[in-house]
Amino acid sequence: MKFKKLRRIYRTLFPVKFSEEQKFINKLKASSLIKEFKQFNSLFVLKFYNDELIYLRDQSHSDYAVFNQMFILEEYKTVSSILKLNIEFNSKESVLIDAGANVGFATIYLNQNLSFNKIFCIEPSKENFKILKKNTAALNSKHILFLINKALSGSENVCFTIENDFRDGKDWSITTKESDSGDIKGITLNEIVKKNNLQEITLLKIDIEGAERFVFESSSDLSFLDITKVIVIEIHDEFNIRANIYSILEQKQFILIESGETTIGINKKHLKF
Structure with a gap:
């Protein structure tokens, strides 16, 4: 002793x-x-x-920090509950779009709780994309999975470069910048909708480290919001865009809820009641 x-x-x-x-x-x-x-x-x-x-x-790398956010702190538990309790969820028609998929932890967590039919993961970083492919490989057998190594854009035919000087500069903080000489192709949400003949976006998750300012520009086609049931978006206040995004979502009849670092928008047209 x-x-x-x-x-x-x-x-x-x-x-x-x-x-x-x-x-x-x-x-x-x-x-x-x-x-x-x-x-x-x-x-x-x-x-x-x-x-x-x-x-x-x-x-x-930042992978463990994202793992902690998703699986331990359950950052998206609230949005999962909102979908289950308030939205008509048809598993055969359900669509998850994960923009800023990183290494796939949000996709895995959300699908564990809801089980989507079609899953689209958009991630511009080639290094993150390699791990994303590994983490989502098991989803291929049960779901229709699309992995898109591009940057989410507000306009078609735009190219981007990766910027590593945002926030802590790690893998979860990379952002994209429009550039005519960029080697990363952009893709819009409406291109995904049209190409795949989507009738709804059940859940749209956007966490693209400030590049949401491109998606929600006044000149952008925001018609994808008309078929979006729930959106969860992390808005980065470094770019002074929160008020503009809130205004757009409210005009599109979304009820807004702030949950931690994210904003959840619920489309009134798709509520059960």
Whole structure:
């Protein structure tokens, strides 16, 4: 007993200094969601208790922070509840569009709770897109899945470059900038709607690190909102666009709810009551 007390005192006075990698691994070990995990260089493969696999990169990336937001803090729990309780949800016709899909955690979380028929993931970063493909591979057998390595745009035939100087500069904070010489093609929501003959967008999630200012420009075609039942959008106030987006959504008959960092819009035309 004396030895244990002495050891506790010693550890208090001289705490063990873990490397950033070991701190990261300790987080994974401590998670109640993770049954087991394996490491392959900088890539980790996590197994949930339902045996679902999740891929994420090491501590030099933002993947764990997004994992924490989606699966531990359940950032989109409110929007899932709103859809279940207030919107007519036909699983055979339901459509999820995840703009700013990152590595796919939001898509996985939302689909776990609602199970969409068609899923569109839009992600401009080639590196994020590689992990997105791994994380959504299992969805192919049960859903109609479209992975789009482009930038969400407000206008057709626009190209973009990746900007890495937004916020903390990590993978979850990259933003896009319109550029005639850009190597990333843009895609509009209306192009997706027309090409796939969509009759509804059940849930539209937009988290594109400030590039929402392009989508909601006054000159943009916003007709996709007419068939959107619920929108969840993270608005980045660095660009002073919140009031404009709120005004557009209210004109389109959306009821707005602020939930954490996101704004949820519910289309009045599609309420059950």
